[in-house]
Amino acid sequence: MDSIIKRIEKEIADFAPATGAEETGIVRATGDGIAEIDGLDKAVMTEMVLFDPTFDRSLEDALKDADPVYGLILNLEEDGVRAAILGDASRVYEGMLVRRLGRLLSIPVGDSLVGRVVNPLGDAVDGKGPTKATKFVPIEREAYGVMDRAPVNVPLHTGIKAIDSMIPIGRGQRELIIGDRGVGKTTVAIDAILNQKSEPEESRPICIYVAIGQKESKTAKIVAQLAELGAMEYTVVVTAPASAPAALQFLAPFAGAAIGEHFMDSGRDALVIYDDLSKQAVAYRQMSLLLRRPPGREAYPGDIFYLHSRLLERAAKLSKEKGGGSLTALPIIETQEGDISAYIPTNVISITDGQMFLLSDLFNKGMRPAIDTGNSVSRVGSAAQTKAMKKVSGKIKLELAQFRELEAFMQFSSDLDEDTKKRIDGGRRMTEVLKQTNGQPLPFEMQSAIIFAAVNGYFDAFTPDETSAMEKKMQEYFLREAKNVLSGIREKKEITEDLEKELRSALQKFVEINKGA
Amino acid sequence: MEKVYASALERLLSQGVKEDALMKNLMTHLKARGRVKLLPAILRSLKVAQIRNTVTGATVEVARKEDAAKALSAAATHGITADKAIVNESLLSGWRGRSKGVLVDQSGKRALTDIYQRVVKV
Numbered sequence: 344m345d346s347i348i349k350r351i352e353k354e355i356a357d358f359a360p361a362t363g364a365e366e367t368g369i370v371r372a373t374g375d376g377i378a379e380i381d382g383l384d385k386a387v388m389t390e391m392v393l394f395d396p397t398f399d400r401s402l403e404d405a406l407k408d409a410d411p412v413y414g415l416i417l418n419l420e421e422d423g424v425r426a427a428i429l430g431d432a433s434r435v436y437e438g439m440l441v442r443r444l445g446r447l448l449s450i451p452v453g454d455s456l457v458g459r460v461v462n463p464l465g466d467a468v469d470g471k472g473p474t475k476a477t478k479f480v481p482i483e484r485e486a487y488g489v490m491d492r493a494p495v496n497v498p499l500h501t502g503i504k505a506i507d508s509m510i511p512i513g514r515g516q517r518e519l520i521i522g523d524r525g526v527g528k529t530t531v532a533i534d535a536i537l538n539q540k541s542e543p544e545e546s547r548p549i550c551i552y553v554a555i556g557q558k559e560s561k562t563a564k565i566v567a568q569l570a571e572l573g574a575m576e577y578t579v580v581v582t583a584p585a586s587a588p589a590a591l592q593f594l595a596p597f598a599g600a601a602i603g604e605h606f607m608d609s610g611r612d613a614l615v616i617y618d619d620l621s622k623q624a625v626a627y628r629q630m631s632l633l634l635r636r637p638p639g640r641e642a643y644p645g646d647i648f649y650l651h652s653r654l655l656e657r658a659a660k661l662s663k664e665k666g667g668g669s670l671t672a673l674p675i676i677e678t679q680e681g682d683i684s685a686y687i688p689t690n691v692i693s694i695t696d697g698q699m700f701l702l703s704d705l706f707n708k709g710m711r712p713a714i715d716t717g718n719s720v721s722r723v724g725s726a727a728q729t730k731a732m733k734k735v736s737g738k739i740k741l742e743l744a745q746f747r748e749l750e751a752f753m754q755f756s757s758d759l760d761e762d763t764k765k766r767i768d769g770g771r772r773m774t775e776v777l778k779q780t781n782g783q784p785l786p787f788e789m790q791s792a793i794i795f796a797a798v799n800g801y802f803d804a805f806t807p808d809e810t811s812a813m814e815k816k817m818q819e820y821f822l823r824e825a826k827n828v829l830s831g832i833r834e835k836k837e838i839t840e841d842l843e844k845e846l847r848s849a850l851q852k853f854v855e856i857n858k859g860a
Numbered sequence: 861m862e863k864v865y866a867s868a869l870e871r872l873l874s875q876g877v878k879e880d881a882l883m884k885n886l887m888t889h890l891k892a893r894g895r896v897k898l899l900p901a902i903l904r905s906l907k908v909a910q911i912r913n914t915v916t917g918a919t920v921e922v923a924r925k926e927d928a929a930k931a932l933s934a935a936a937t938h939g940i941t942a943d944k945a946i947v948n949e950s951l952l953s954g955w956r957g958r959s960k961g962v963l964v965d966q967s968g969k970r971a972l973t974d975i976y977q978r979v980v981k982v
Contacts, residue, residue, distance in 0.1 A: 364938050364939075365964070367958065369916075381916075397969075409980070411977070422863070442963070
């Protein structure tokens with residue numbers, strides 16, 4: 344009681360009434376989350392406005408319903424403006440007073456957001472009280488220019504063997520995760536977050552997971568998983584669930600980018616996951632149609648490409664002069680029936696620096712993660728790959744491609760020569776080695792050692808069916824018997840001649856112990 | 861197109877151009893350009909503009925009748941020139957005035973609402 348009395352006394356003592364003139368407009372019409380506003384002649388694009396529910400009510404009524412409703416100006420028209428309502432649209436009514444706030448849509452950012460779940464306006468939604476972030480930044484910002492950037496040359500390990508070996512990601516890269524629903528796109532992204540725990544604290548990226556149009560139960564499950572495995576210590580979750588207005592779903596990725604940029608600007612690394620941009624595109628289409636903007640292909644507005652390009656261009660690796668921070672983006676796109684040539688998928692594929700394509704056929708065959716190595720590519724990541732991984736993973740992609748060809752051939756040919764049989768078995772073993780349970784990312788030194796074993800034929804002593812179990816045994820064996828080799832790889836980031844000798848001898852012993860076991 | 865004509869008419873009237881001459885010239889122009897069919901639309905636009913001017917016209921509200929004179933002169937300093945002040949007891953104290961999209965709110969209700977929102981938000 345004392346505290347509230349003191350607080351009110353302080354507010355009254357500090358209160359300076361607004362004496363200046365404010366620019367106001369009046370709601371002409373409202374519906375479907377969009378308000379048509381008369382007036383506001385000097386308003387600018389993406390400026391925030393306040394729908395004032397207190398203006399034409401008595402003080403008593405006004406205080407009962409005093410929460411402000413914000414809007415975002417998205418159309419400037421001849422005799423008024425159109426704004427998206429960022430909140431409960433049912434509280435906006437015809438004739439309502441609207442005030443210009445004189446600032447572009449901004450959100451609070453800061454280190455205090457880490458470990459929190461916020462909405463696209465920066466308000467906490469995790470029930471732990473308001474965030475302590477006080478610095479406001481506009482959510483739409485121009486991306487860094489050429490001179491401010493540095494080449495992508497530091498790896499961002501996802502902890503997934505198939506990705507870190509064949510589709511490596513660098514800090515500052517934009518790598519698309521694409522596939523049908525239920526093929527493990529979110530799982531790959533979450534594993535990438537979980538794997539950052541194995542990074543040294545000083546170089547560990549801050550992760551931002553942006554859930555767009557997702558079921559709240561799914562987001563809650565992800566947050567619980569991240570918290571349980573200690574990943575919320577370095578993660579911010581931005582959520583605009585399916586029940587949120589389309590405007591918030593459209594803004595969520597931009598809010599995530601703004602939060603990530605805060606860390607990048609302070610010289611740190613950040614990883615932002617947009618899950619998923621297909622739903623954001625749908626939300627933007629809905630808003631654009633309601634704003635009476637002309638529809639284009641598949642009824643998307645003409646600037647749908649720009650929507651995604653300006654968002655993803657904000658991912659960057661900054662030059663030393665700019666602090667050397669980075670923002671890596673992993674956008675997710677959901678395809679229909681594996682069609683990557685649809686409008687939004689092709690747009691985002693062309694914007695990003697590569698894509699991992701997840702196939703439902705592979706998923707159904709038990710391949711986890713179900714990455715289609717033929718259609719997946721990383722355009723800049725190989726420059727960021729550690730020497731250790733580069734050394735061991737050189738031929739995997741080619742071998743797997745050959746295996747897939749032979750696998751198809753095998754289906755209608757019963758009589759195979761020895762060489763073909765050997766190649767097929769090798770491919771099956773490699774496929775088994777690359778399988779990985781979700782939620783169990785591996786540090787890169789472990790990945791390098793296992794892939795080294797696979798490409799150098801140390802699994803040949805076992806049948807393809809035994810490979811998966813042997814791979815797990817090998818992990819345990821390395822942790823028990825060859826810790827020094829792992830720490831050597833981790834430290835030097837390459838497999839030197841001495842380390843290779845030690846690794847070969849450890850693998851030889853492993854094969855001897857387990858052969859015929 | 862009709863909005864352009866309507867706003868041009870509005871502007872010329874506000875500049876003091878005589879209505880008879882304006883009407884004659886407008887009709888001559890529309891006939892010459894073959895745009896007479898625009899006339900009903902121009903009329904609609906003018907009516908909308910008239911309503912908008914009424915809604916956004918200058919108003920001054922006061923909490924108490926005796927503050928009217930003071931409020932009118934204070935409002936005038938902000939460019940809000942109204943003929944009379946309307947009593948609105950819900951303002952509690954002070955005054956507020958509006959004209960053409962500009963609002964000056966120096967009422968007690970606004971002050972209390974602002975304090976309430978700041979206290980509740982923290």
